[in-house]
Amino acid sequence: MICDQIANNTQLKGHVLGTVLNSLTVPVLPFAIELHVLVKLFYLPREDSVDTALSIADANGEIIGLTPATVLRNYRAADQIPGVDQDLTVTLVVTEPGIIHVRCMLNGEEAASYPLTIRLEECQASRTDIC
Numbered sequence: 526m527i528c529d530q531i532a533n534n535t536q537l538k539g540h541v542l543g544t545v546l547n548s549l550t551v552p553v554l555p556f557a558i559e560l561h562v563l564v565k566l567f568y569l570p571r572e573d574s575v576d577t578a579l580s581i582a583d584a585n586g587e588i589i590g591l592t593p594a595t596v597l598r599n600y601r602a603a604d605q606i607p608g609v610d611q612d613l614t615v616t617l618v619v620t621e622p623g624i625i626h627v628r629c630m631l632n633g634e635e636a637a638s639y640p641l642t643i644r645l646e647e648c649q650a651s652r653t654d655i656c
Contacts, residue, residue: 527627527641531561531612540612548642555620558643562615564629566597566636567608574598578630579613584623590615594630619643 530543540563549558562579569575574596581590592613599607619625622645629637 526563526565527639528561528563531563531614533612540610546641548644550644550646551619552646554622554645555618557616557618560615560617560627560641562613562627562639564611564613564637565608566611566629566631567606569597569599569607569609571599571607576630576632577611579615580628580630580635581615581617582626582628583619584621584625589619589625590617 526542527546528543529546532541534541542563543561551558564577564579566575566577575598576594577597578594579590579592580588583589592615595611597609597611599609601607601609615627622643624640624642627639627641628635629639
């Protein structure tokens with residue numbers, strides 16, 4: 526999931542999500558955007574670790590962002606489904622409108638994908654500055 530903000534609540538042992546985003550409107554291009562990503566993985570091997578990373582591609586399929594791999598392992602109790610939650614903040618530069626794809630890579634293979642539509646803010650007729 527991609528949100529406008531994510532906070533880790535250690536007292537509740539969970540994450541507090543802001544607004545879940547399906548689209549983002551930017552004022553100009555190119556534009557630097559900050560994405561807050563929550564990754565939830567289930568059915569991990571109980572005793573093994575896994576490598577996770579995010580790969581972000583633009584509408585043309587070109588990689589515009591890549592996070593370093595992080596080694597994760599299950600720390601859930603025996604009566605829970607093994608898994609892990611990970612929150613990441615990624616800053617990237619978008620150069621055109623369209624759909625970007627944030628892909629969660631698990632041990633080098635795509636495990637999940639999240640589309641985010643990037644829109645360019647339209648000029649307002651009453652504005653006198655250049656858009």
